[in-house]
Amino acid sequence: MTKSFDELIAKTGAPKKLSIAVAQDSAVIEAAVEAKKRNIAIPVLFGDADKINAVAKEINADISDLEIVDIKDDLEAAHEAVKYVHEGHAEMYMKGIIDTKNFLKSVLDKEVGLRTGKALSHVAVFQVPGIDHLLFLTDVAFIPYPTLEDKKAMIEYTVNVARACGVEMPKVAPLAAVEVVNPKMSVTVEAAELTKLNEEGEIKNCIVDGPLSMDLAIDPEAAKHKNAGGRKIVGDADVLVFPDIHAGNLVYKTLVHTTNSENGCILTGTKAPVILTSRSDTFETKVNSIALAAVVAENLKKLQ
Amino acid sequence: MTKSFDELIAKTGAPKKLSIAVAQDSAVIEAAVEAKKRNIAIPVLFGDADKINAVAKEINADISDLEIVDIKDDLEAAHEAVKYVHEGHAEMYMKGIIDTKNFLKSVLDKEVGLRTGKALSHVAVFQVPGIDHLLFLTDVAFIPYPTLEDKKAMIEYTVNVARACGVEMPKVAPLAAVEVVNPKMSVTVEAAELTKLNEEGEIKNCIVDGPLSMDLAIDPEAAKHKNAGGRKIVGDADVLVFPDIHAGNLVYKTLVHTTNSENGCILTGTKAPVILTSRSDTFETKVNSIALAAVVAENLKKLQ
Numbered sequence: 239m240t241k242s243f244d245e246l247i248a249k250t251g252a253p254k255k256l257s258i259a260v261a262q263d264s265a266v267i268e269a270a271v272e273a274k275k276r277n278i279a280i281p282v283l284f285g286d287a288d289k290i291n292a293v294a295k296e297i298n299a300d301i302s303d304l305e306i307v308d309i310k311d312d313l314e315a316a317h318e319a320v321k322y323v324h325e326g327h328a329e330m331y332m333k334g335i336i337d338t339k340n341f342l343k344s345v346l347d348k349e350v351g352l353r354t355g356k357a358l359s360h361v362a363v364f365q366v367p368g369i370d371h372l373l374f375l376t377d378v379a380f381i382p383y384p385t386l387e388d389k390k391a392m393i394e395y396t397v398n399v400a401r402a403c404g405v406e407m408p409k410v411a412p413l414a415a416v417e418v419v420n421p422k423m424s425v426t427v428e429a430a431e432l433t434k435l436n437e438e439g440e441i442k443n444c445i446v447d448g449p450l451s452m453d454l455a456i457d458p459e460a461a462k463h464k465n466a467g468g469r470k471i472v473g474d475a476d477v478l479v480f481p482d483i484h485a486g487n488l489v490y491k492t493l494v495h496t497t498n499s500e501n502g503c504i505l506t507g508t509k510a511p512v513i514l515t516s517r518s519d520t521f522e523t524k525v526n527s528i529a530l531a532a533v534v535a536e537n538l539k540k541l542q
Numbered sequence: 543m544t545k546s547f548d549e550l551i552a553k554t555g556a557p558k559k560l561s562i563a564v565a566q567d568s569a570v571i572e573a574a575v576e577a578k579k580r581n582i583a584i585p586v587l588f589g590d591a592d593k594i595n596a597v598a599k600e601i602n603a604d605i606s607d608l609e610i611v612d613i614k615d616d617l618e619a620a621h622e623a624v625k626y627v628h629e630g631h632a633e634m635y636m637k638g639i640i641d642t643k644n645f646l647k648s649v650l651d652k653e654v655g656l657r658t659g660k661a662l663s664h665v666a667v668f669q670v671p672g673i674d675h676l677l678f679l680t681d682v683a684f685i686p687y688p689t690l691e692d693k694k695a696m697i698e699y700t701v702n703v704a705r706a707c708g709v710e711m712p713k714v715a716p717l718a719a720v721e722v723v724n725p726k727m728s729v730t731v732e733a734a735e736l737t738k739l740n741e742e743g744e745i746k747n748c749i750v751d752g753p754l755s756m757d758l759a760i761d762p763e764a765a766k767h768k769n770a771g772g773r774k775i776v777g778d779a780d781v782l783v784f785p786d787i788h789a790g791n792l793v794y795k796t797l798v799h800t801t802n803s804e805n806g807c808i809l810t811g812t813k814a815p816v817i818l819t820s821r822s823d824t825f826e827t828k829v830n831s832i833a834l835a836a837v838v839a840e841n842l843k844k845l846q
Contacts, residue, residue, distance in 0.1 A: 366800055382719075382727060415686075415791035423686060425788055452795035453822070460799060463822055484729055485789035487719035489796050491756035495764060496670050496801050518757070518767055 239371045240404045243500050243526050246363075246372070247278060249404060250532040255328035256281045259319040259344060260312050262289035263335035264297045265517070269524035271299050276525070278532050282328060284319035286310050312336050316343075321350035323510050329535040332513040332528070345505070345512055352508040357381065357388060359507050360514075361396045362490055363403070363530055365500045369456060374400050374408070374477045378486035380505070386428050389479060390441060393432065395506035396477050397444040402537035403530075410436075411455040411475035412448030413485070419449065425481040432479070447471040448479070452489075502526030504534065511535055543675045544708045547804050547830050550667075550676070551582060553708060554836040559632035560585045563623040563648060564616050566593035567639035568601045569821070573828035575603050580829070582836050586632060588623035590614050616640050620647075625654035627814050633839040636817040636832070649809070649816055656813040661685065661692060663811050664818075665700045666794055667707070667834055669804045673760060678704050678712070678781045682790035684809070690732050693783060694745060697736065699810035700781050701748040706841035707834070714740070715759040715779035716752030717789070723753065729785040736783070751775040752783070756793075806830025808838065815839055 240246055258270060261283035267290070270281035283290055283301070287308035294301045307322075309315040316336055323331045331352060333341045346353050360380035364373045376396045381388050393410055400408040412429035419426045429448030436446035447470040453460035458473030480486030493499045501523055505512040511531035515524045544550055562574060565587035571594070574585035587594055587605070591612035598605045611626075613619040620640055627635045635656060637645045650657050664684035668677045680700045685692050697714055704712040716733035723730045733752030740750035751774040757764035762777030784790030797803045805827055809816040815835035819828045 368800060379719075413788070413792055415683075415787040423788075452792050453799055457799040460822060480792070481788045483719040484717070484727075484785045485792050488717055488756050488784070488789050489792050492793050492796050493800065495757055495761040496672060496797065496803075499800075518764060 241371055242365050243502065243529065246403055246526075246533055247276065247529045249536070250278050250529055251536040253277050253280050254330055254532045254535045255279070256330045256332055256528060256531075257319045257322045257328040258283050258285075258332045258334050259316040259341060260334035260336040261285040261306075262293050264293050265521065265524065266332070266334045267294055267299050267301065268297060268521055269528060270304065271301060272521070272525050273528040274304065278525075278529050279330065281305075282307060282322065284309055284315045284322070285312075285334060286315075313340060316341060317347070317350060320344040320347060320352060323352060324350045330511050330513065330528070330531040332531075333515065338514065341514065345508060352510055352512065354507060354509055356507050357391055358505055359388070359392045359395055360503060361399050361506055362501055362503045363399075363526075364493055366493060367498050371405075371476065372403065373456070373475070375486060375490060376477065376479055376506075377483065378480065378490035379483070379503070382483045384482065386431060389428060389432060390435060391507065393441055393444065393446065393477065393479060396479075398538060399504070399506065399530075399534055400476050401443060402534045405476050408444045408476040409471050409474055410444050410446045410448075410477040410479060411450040411471050412446065412479040413452060413455060414449035414481060415451065417449055417451045417454050425449065444477070445470050450475070500526060502530040504531050545675055546669050547806065547833065550707060550830075550837055551580065551833045553840070554582050554833055555840040557581050557584050558634055558836045558839045559583070560634045560636055560832060560835075561623045561626045561632040562587050562636045562638050563589075563620040563645060564638035564640040565589040565610075566597050568597050569825065569828065570636070570638045571598055571603050571605065572601060572825055573832060574608065575605060576825070576829050577832040578608065582829075582833050583634065585609075586611060586626065588613055588619045588626070589616075589638060590619075617644060620645060621651070621654060624648040624651060624656065627656060628654045634815050634817065634832070634835040636835075637819065642818065645818065649812060656816065658811060658813055660811050661695055662809055663692070663696045663699055664807060665703050665810050666805055666807045667703070667830075668797055670797060671802050675709075675780065676707065677760070677779070679790060679794060680781065680783055680810075681787065682784065682794035683787070683807070686787045688786065690735060693732060693736060694739060695811065697745055697748065697750065697781065697783060700783075702842060703808070703810065703834075703838055704780050705747060706838045709780050712748045712780040713775050713778055714748050714750045714752075714781040714783060715754040715775050716750065716783040717756060717759060718753035718785060719755065721753055721755045721758050729753065748781070749774050754779070804830060806832075806834040808835050
């Protein structure tokens, strides 16, 4: 069980090389410098060297010990940055000040990208006050309306991330408004199917129990009150699987904007961990995301 | 603007008569006694008088000043309790220890019930730490997959509840994962349609602006950061309209189980406010729900 991002950062092992695409952005440089300082990552900055140095000066960041690969054109910088990971020179890939569409094009590049042939997805890891372990939310940002097959892949990706973070046998809750199957709500039917696939050994290395309402998934007291004793998950879920991107994203932002949670996110379904932070993410979120990527890079190969 | 349930309770006016169906339940009696004590309600307990007195004795509740209508059969008790409201003897109707299905049957009874001919829906009112006004969430419990027409009705019901609570011109946010229309996401298309219906005067007495993500709806700082200045809602929404019951219920329970929020709920689309609390609701939630019903009973007629 990993309780916090501090514990998570302790599990990153030796610092991992981090390739950053179009790095001339103050928030990205700040996070990179911090990750270097905390021995989480060794950032390599792909982008316009003049601009990178100017931005660093502007925010008083010392980047004298960071490697810069000077490429003026943004698309070319992303191409070289992802190729650097593809060729094994770096273990993690991060978005700088390039729009998401072009960044993802580099991730999915057939020759130098990080595609596995499977769908890309997203995991958001949360440390929530009052909950004694990390929560792994999927998918709050990437797959709009996941099919049953997508959800199976999302669970497999996220279980691997949770295991890399030290959760030996993650408990996976496919969420819904209710905790019983209702044929009129396909979400609940699919949640039951995912549970069955797990029982039959088709989804491995985890315990799936759905459909589950949020209280039964995350609140042991509520689960006790509701007499959920016969279930495999009683308020102690590690992985929360959302019905669709709207439910996932609304809960994700509710946690971010109404609680004192910390979080970090990475893409999944890629050959190496990819960090796709958004402009509105805090400094702490960016550093947490790099740490999460580093833990996954450190431990994922051991698990497979 | 109403900031808290304490402020809300101050707006209930003279205590309203509250008819309770099948009242022999400790949690219901506790809430009824408290609502009487705080001058919110004058409860009338329909149910088995022997059992009601036994339960009251068990929990040391003084119900000597509460009216009891002794009816042993549960369905008959609900029938008489709802008829009491239908005939105007009481202004609010509340579920006791009768299952939801039979309780709703009494609400929808064609002869003595509280139906208006329109769909029933649900509003959950939240006081969330860090947010300086009450939030009105719809629909987190009742309509599984609302159509555009349902959403229009949900907004109208909830705007009336918000106005009864003192919000003169409620700001209504039809929520989604994103804040721009995406033709592949019908939720965003419908959110834009609701906005248009409001601009054309089809949805009145409120300001609708959607689609909106949760941060732009409830966090003024985030809205500022994202340059949402051109929008009608900049982190100051009063009413949150959810895409479907899964998104709504998952956010509702996230607020209940990870924040120190207070909440109260009533059904909407009925002739008089109906309180349908669940067993897992706290004492405070039950009392808040009665207060919310009382405020609506006090002010709704003035508005129409």
